[in-house]
Amino acid sequence: MTEIETALLVFVLLVGGTGLGVLLRPLLPEEHRKHETVQLVQLVLGMLVTFAALVLSLLTTSAKSSYDNATNDMRTYAADLIQLDGGLRDFGSSAEGARAALRRYTAAAIASTWLQEKPPPGDDYPHVPGANNDEFESVELGAMLDSVGHQIGSFEPHGRYQAALAARLTDLFGRVRDTRWRLIEEAHGNLSRPFVAMLTLWLVLIFLMFGLITPHNSLALVMIALGAVSISSSVYVIVDLDTPFTGQIVIPSDSMRDALSHMNSPLKLQAPQVSQTQ
Secondary structure (H helix, E strand, O other): OOHHHHHHHHHHHHHHHHHHHHHHHHHOOHHHHOHHHHHHHHHHHHHHHHHHHHHHHHHHHHHHHHHHHHHHHHHHHHHHHHHHHHHHHHHOHHHHHHHHHHHHHHHHHHHHHOOOOOOOOOOOOOOOOOEOOEHHHOHHHHHHHHHHHHHHHOOOOOHHHHHHHHHHHHHHHHHHHHHHHHHHHHHHOOOOHHHHHHHHHHHHHHHHHHHHHOOOOHHHHHHHHHHHHHHHHHHHHHHHHHOOOOOOOOOOOHHHHHHHHHHHOOOOOOOOOOOOOO
């Protein structure tokens, strides 16, 4: 179920709960409509509203924190890709094949993750849509990234400089791979669906009581409908933030596009020549 479908379902349930309360109110015995009984219902209703508001605020904070963590990990991922490309550039001409594969992977990752945006220029990378609009679960693109690691592992360094650089490239590639898998886990979100269902049930009960005690006039019904819209929109934001690569609120692609721009930039400084006997 998408984020919009979830929000619409919550809205329909809340309005339906209110309508059920309106239908049940005439059926209540007269003693249940006394002022003392209404005051008790209002007291319990206030407690439930406070509790529901607290839970909604905690869910919003948790979802925003998860979204921010995924955004920071994406920036770290892009920065590690830039450093990996810079190390390959420093290694020399023997690493050009790995650099080209890394550029193709980065471009394909952008095109396959941010489907609603314009893909990077060029047609030398595969257009592979990721699972659930998430490139990080794409087996094909994962194999592309692994090929870069295989090429790094096959380097034959000449001298101490290239040996140290090859070891650093191996460490950088390990960091890139670790961050990729962390993003895979973060893409699924950590929002408990049964908990959201239970919260929705509490909200339906609240709106049911609204229908039982509120006067039957157009202004009261409009205010209840506005409350249902506000709560359902809050649920939409929570669910959308919890899935950072789908929906309307997604992680920006700026960091990955900056990484690709760095990779495509011309070499301005010549890498130092390494003596074969060093």
